[in-house]
Amino acid sequence: MSSETKQILTTDGIPLEVSLKKAEKKNKIKAFLLVAPLLLFLFITYVFPIGEMFTRSVDDKMITNMLPKTFKAMEKWDGKELPSEEVFASFYSDYKILIENQTQGKLGQRLNKEKNGFNSITKKLMRQIKRNKIDESQSIKEQIMKTHKRWANVEYWQAIKRTAPPYTMAKYLKGMDMYFAADGSIAQVDEDRRIHRILWLRTLEIALFVTIFCFLMGYPIAHLLATLPMKYSNLLMICVLLPFWTSLLVRTASWMILLQTQGVVNDFFVMIGLVADNNRPEMMYNKVGTYVAMTQILLPFMVLPLYSVMKTISPSLMRAGKSLGGTPFIAFWKVYFPLTIPGIGAGCLLVFILAIGYYITPALVGGASGTLISNQIAYHMKTTLDWSFASAMGLMLLSGVLVIYWIYNKLVGVDNIKLG
Amino acid sequence: MALPSYTETRYRIWHYFYIAVCTFVFFFLIAPLFVIFPLSFNAEEFLVFSEGMKKLDPDAFSFRWYHEMVYGTKNPWGLAAKNSFIIAIFATIGSIILGTLAALGLSSRHMPYKGLIMAVLISPMIVPLIISGVAIFFFMAKVGLAATHTGIVMAHIILGTPFVVITVTATLSGFDHSVTRAASSLGSNPVNTFMKITLPLILPGVISGGLFAFVTSFDEVVVVLFLAGLENTTIPVQMWTGLREQLSPTILAVATCLIVLSTLILVTAELLRRRSERLRGINR
Numbered sequence: 001m002s003s004e005t006k007q008i009l010t011t012d013g014i015p016l017e018v019s020l021k022k023a024e025k026k027n028k029i030k031a032f033l034l035v036a037p038l039l040l041f042l043f044i045t046y047v048f049p050i051g052e053m054f055t056r057s058v059d060d061k062m063i064t065n066m067l068p069k070t071f072k073a074m075e076k077w078d079g080k081e082l083p084s085e086e087v088f089a090s091f092y093s094d095y096k097i098l099i100e101n102q103t104q105g106k107l108g109q110r111l112n113k114e115k116n117g118f119n120s121i122t123k124k125l126m127r128q129i130k131r132n133k134i135d136e137s138q139s140i141k142e143q144i145m146k147t148h149k150r151w152a153n154v155e156y157w158q159a160i161k162r163t164a165p166p167y168t169m170a171k172y173l174k175g176m177d178m179y180f181a182a183d184g185s186i187a188q189v190d191e192d193r194r195i196h197r198i199l200w201l202r203t204l205e206i207a208l209f210v211t212i213f214c215f216l217m218g219y220p221i222a223h224l225l226a227t228l229p230m231k232y233s234n235l236l237m238i239c240v241l242l243p244f245w246t247s248l249l250v251r252t253a254s255w256m257i258l259l260q261t262q263g264v265v266n267d268f269f270v271m272i273g274l275v276a277d278n279n280r281p282e283m284m285y286n287k288v289g290t291y292v293a294m295t296q297i298l299l300p301f302m303v304l305p306l307y308s309v310m311k312t313i314s315p316s317l318m319r320a321g322k323s324l325g326g327t328p329f330i331a332f333w334k335v336y337f338p339l340t341i342p343g344i345g346a347g348c349l350l351v352f353i354l355a356i357g358y359y360i361t362p363a364l365v366g367g368a369s370g371t372l373i374s375n376q377i378a379y380h381m382k383t384t385l386d387w388s389f390a391s392a393m394g395l396m397l398l399s400g401v402l403v404i405y406w407i408y409n410k411l412v413g414v415d416n417i418k419l420g
Numbered sequence: 421m422a423l424p425s426y427t428e429t430r431y432r433i434w435h436y437f438y439i440a441v442c443t444f445v446f447f448f449l450i451a452p453l454f455v456i457f458p459l460s461f462n463a464e465e466f467l468v469f470s471e472g473m474k475k476l477d478p479d480a481f482s483f484r485w486y487h488e489m490v491y492g493t494k495n496p497w498g499l500a501a502k503n504s505f506i507i508a509i510f511a512t513i514g515s516i517i518l519g520t521l522a523a524l525g526l527s528s529r530h531m532p533y534k535g536l537i538m539a540v541l542i543s544p545m546i547v548p549l550i551i552s553g554v555a556i557f558f559f560m561a562k563v564g565l566a567a568t569h570t571g572i573v574m575a576h577i578i579l580g581t582p583f584v585v586i587t588v589t590a591t592l593s594g595f596d597h598s599v600t601r602a603a604s605s606l607g608s609n610p611v612n613t614f615m616k617i618t619l620p621l622i623l624p625g626v627i628s629g630g631l632f633a634f635v636t637s638f639d640e641v642v643v644v645l646f647l648a649g650l651e652n653t654t655i656p657v658q659m660w661t662g663l664r665e666q667l668s669p670t671i672l673a674v675a676t677c678l679i680v681l682s683t684l685i686l687v688t689a690e691l692l693r694r695r696s697e698r699l700r701g702i703n704r
Binding site for chain 1: 638
């Protein structure tokens with residue numbers, strides 16, 4: 001028999017292997033087509049815009065487009081001494097065009113961010129040009145330097161040269177309280193102005209402690225829920241699920257009522273004589289408020305994964321541990337606790353991820369000392385309108401979250417997230 | 421949790437300590453919600469219990485703020501409630517359709533790159549809302565959908581689909597695929613099989629995912645704050661402004677209504693979950 005006849009054929013004469021592969025491929029395409037609409041939708045409206053945040057955060061083309069001739073002329077300049085007549089002349093002609101288009105103000109503002117004092121000298125130069133005081137037939141360098149002595153300072157020209165590349169990492173440095181110094185090296189801002197580093201550390205600290213508090217409070221009740229008979233545990237489960245389903249703002253509002261100076265918690269403290277009536281502690285608009293409210297709000301996210309793991313642990317394991325001579329503590333520590341570690345991992349990572357990006361609750365009960373990095377991002381989006389800085393900070397936060405998400409995916413698997 | 425009579429004293433103490441801790445945590449979880457009820461019937465304008473309320477004086481209680489919520493002059497709650505419901509309903513429908521289709525694809529054993537795609541589809545739930553808000557705002561502003569209902573609905577579909585994907589995938593994990601094969605072998609076309617066989621079986625999962633999507637949209641404030649104009653205000657946005665600016669007990673009246681709503685949703689979700697487990701033959 002030849003090898004060909006050995007091959008199994010389907011009824012229409014095609015080798016079975018080929019036919020199976022074809023069917024497999026068809027199934028693959030079918031499965032993918034079902035996912036495609038959502039995937040496409042998310043890519044267009046969500047994933048690409050997040051990528052766009054990156055372009056926005058490093059974008060510095062505005063000034064590159066404003067001074068094209070200047071930057072071209074500056075290519076030859078070594079950046080050590082005052083630039084040549086050619087650079088001054090190119091700058092003059094670029095600036096004249098900006099004045100004609102009435103966009104010179106933006107240039108002044110942008111350069112002022114690079115080096116203080118630019119705004120006033122560009123304005124002064126503009127007035128001279130508008131009054132036709134600059135004679136183009138004579139040395140423009142001399143005339144520009146005459147309008148203000150700062151134009152003769154090489155540091156200002158170095159600052160212009162620094163803005164030449166269309167991309168900049170300056171916003172990321174700013175997010176870590178650093179900046180490009182005059183010679184292009186990276187320098188730290190003064191110690192008393194390092195606000196962002198404090199915010200990052202505080203965000204980490206609050207997320208970490210909220211996770212620990214949630215674990216310490218969530219573990220006992222998850223254990224109780226998993227070991228109680230069904231009819232009691234169902235009732236108690238409502239205590240976990242009702243806050244979970246209730247509006248975040250409602251829960252934050254209730255904490256604002258409880259924690260205010262004349263609030264219920266303080267009333268209670270006064271009643272049991274813990275504090276004096278005229279010396280009620282401030283529990284809101286500071287870290288305490290953020291800790292308490294966030295712990296209560298995120299607690300269900302700790303309890304639910306723990307519960308679903310503990311539910312699968314057979315009670316006979318603890319009995320076996322005890323019957324083999326372990327005290328209840330040892331049986332718990334050596335038998336029960338190790339089995340709950342997957343649930344602990346899932347719950348802690350989930351709470352930490354959610355806590356690190358929290359915005360609403362800290363903004364309402366946090367005050368100045370309890371706000372997180374998210375609040376700073378919102379502040380730059382809405383108030384200062386520095387969108388590229390907000391994007392840069394957002395992406396720095398996102399990269400941290402994605403690392404934890406990756407660990408979570410490795411340890412727990414996203415398809416194992418349990419809801420309710 | 422009665423202890424056996426031979427329990428040593430130190431374990432007895434430990435056990436009562438454990439019960440006390442659990443009681444405290446349950447109280448910590450649920451009590452804050454109950455502060456809102458009595459205060460929403462406050463006759464005065466402050467968000468604290470008045471002397472009259474502490475003495476249970478009937479004059480200290482009133483429906484004043486509920487009246488204010490419904491009939492108050494220049495009050496934003498009517499418009500906000502209307503917007504919230506419209507946006508949440510459309511966002512839920514969109515999330516259910518896209519999410520269920522994706523879950524069906526993901527549950528197929530032929531799906532390529534399952535883990536990676538799942539991670540992308542779930543990401544809107546994990547990425548901090550503020551970042552989602554910024555990104556979605558940039559997109560909507562570029563395509564001219566900022567400050568429109570359509571834009572907000574689309575944003576909420578993004579945020580709601582992960583829940584539908586998760587619940588429907590979970591339902592499908594216990595799904596017996598031989599029933600759909602049986603339907604096909606009896607001559608049913610795929611659409612018919614889906615409508616008559618698959619959908620009724622996974623319906624509890626779809627609805628509970630839909631409830632999550634509804635609540636997510638109904639409760640969502642960060643993204644709406646970026647996207648909404650004055651015309652698109654929603655209940656959470658109004659509460660946010662109220663809590664930041666003029667603290668009035670009207671907010672507590674609204675909050676009470678929201679707690680009642682969430683209780684209803686919780687009961688529905690719980691009943692659905694049990695039904696789904698019964699249908700799939702999981703006994704717990």
